[in-house]
């Protein structure tokens with residue numbers, strides 16, 4: 031049996047379905063981040079992302095890219111659908127050789143929980159998290 035057959039495939043999609051990202055196997059990291067750049071980029075209180083090795087991810091459909099600099103000063107380049115604007119993939123300077131997928135695009139409420147919260151110092155005041163999520167204060 032080829033081990034590839036045991037690897038779970040997941041499909042992340044934008045809101046309109048034009049841009050699709052397929053991942054194989056389990057993510058190497060799952061995190062949430064409440065830096066202000068992520069708050070603006072998502073329109074929400076924090077981003078929720080899964081990191082996969084670049085070789086485990088393929089994409090289909092038209093995309094445009096947008097590079098922004100996080101609170102850390104390092105860039106994140108988002109690949110978003112030109113029709114509906116949803117970002118389905120990103121590359122980050124902080125994760126060389128890997129790509130990230132915003133977890134919400136999998137539309138899978140059973141997806142792995144985040145292991146850590148980056149920029150815990152900038153989280154919204156009401157956000158209480160389980161103790162299993164490590165708070166990382168970048169500043």
Ligand SMILES: [Zn+2]
Pocket residue numbers: 044045046047048049111112113114115116
């Ligand atoms: Zn779309």
Ligand SMILES: [Zn+2]
Pocket residue numbers: 063064065066067068069077100101148149
């Ligand atoms: Zn962030």
